Amino acid sequence: MSRLTHRQLYLQRLGYDTSPPPTLHTLQDLQLRHVCAFTFESLSTLLHLPVPIDLPSVEQKVLLDGRGGYCYELNQMFLALLQELGFDARGITGRVVMGGPADAHTARTHRLSLVTLDGVRYITDVGFGGMVPSSPLQLDTEVVQATAHEPYRLTFDGQGSYTLWAQVAGEWRGLYVFDLQVQTDIDYTIGNWYVSTHPESPFVGQLKVARLATGKRHTLANANYAVHYLDRPSEKHALGSADELMALLQDTFGIRLPAHAQLRKTLDGLVKAGT
Template sequence: MPRLTHRQLYLQRLGYDSPPPPTLQTLQELQLRHVCTFAFESLSTLLRTPVPIDLPSIEQKVLLDGRGGYCFELNHLFLALLQDLGFDARGLTGWVVMGGPPDARTGRTHRLSLVTLEGVRYVTDVGFGGMVPSSPLQLDTDATQATAHEPYRLTLNDGAYTLWAHVGEEWRGLYVFDLQTQADIDYEIGNWYVSTHPASVFVGQLKVALLAVGKRHTLNNANYAVHYLDRPSEKRAIESADELLTLLQGTFGIRLPAHPQLREIVDGLIMANSKEG
């Protein structure tokens, strides 16, 4: 039996037996299926191992090694698939403002994509952790847009767009982006900061997320939560390395990397969390 190509394997993981047409419905289905199939995860930066973002390395990690990744990996992989399927799509970068003022200008440490369909522009993103949109969003409107999960909206100010999510009873700014054309080196610089800089919120930290119908699973170091659309979130602290590693494999569907210090580092997360608690 002939070996599947990476594209065939990718589509198979997303539930397709053959390439779907480049339509809005396909884009919507692809984004939702992706965020419910491939985990956002920072095990590499937790373990302080390199995070290469060339496409062959990402395909090896995500499609063959059973891992997930973060925005510079997942959105690169997703963009390559969209372009392969015939979508008019290109990459963008943005500034993360979640947790801070929505007009802050941080570094360009987020990657997303712009897709144009029949003259209408959409942003698509499969790599923004626990608040990743589960549907593409029309760019040139400030109207509230429903997704398969929470409502989102986009606002424009001086050439920069802000993405907002409606969480609980408030609108939260997530990230700001513009439409500047990006070269490979732009992604490399952002990824280098995210994966190596001492001030990066990812270095030495574990951040994991995976969506499902009507809910979001998130893991922040040793704090696990399930956020529902129709009822309060369930939150608990993970109390052992075995419990955390089982959660990564079971709930998040991650094949654990073969790293000699993985359990020791996870034990450190549990201990640090118990002291904070």
């Protein structure tokens, strides 16, 4: 399948019949549609499978095989689309601090993108799991920025590093720290190798899944499923069987499950570990 056909298929999945112009409205619309249409998921690392991040492999997996992916896949594909549409965009990387102190110096394992429109810089990210922003965020301001979901804000330390924060249940939580260093393929390869193979990676042997919808976020951590609403408390429950888990992955998250001999056994192990 040609690159042009891939782009057309991608845009079709996002609800476009023709290529939209490279404007801020388009960027906002693309990001929101993407996080609601494509699922963040780590089935490959759960099964200890390789995660190739060259663009043809990512497009095959996500657009043709019915899968999702994580930041090195989803933000890679999204950036390629933005560039094809004429956006001034490039990839950057960051350090995840979610769940810990915002000033922690963690590994550089997250990929996102920098977009410049009419001299104004934005970050755009479609690959940050359950707390992915649903709108691009203006970079050079520290004001609170509304999205279709939670409010976000960015802070700058004056020395080149930015921190992304999200307001959850009235509390500001640091998500990741990033800078604007130019990145090349080898930088992404190294980060992806760590995330997909290192024994201390939070993705290896673990299932992390997320997809947004209007007014809510669906998340799955191993066998623990939650729906997080904007206007009422979250609903959470542990899944009771591998069949229930597989049905959720297919029906709620829209994933075409890989034909892997160990998938059911692995999912059954997640369920048993959570009981």
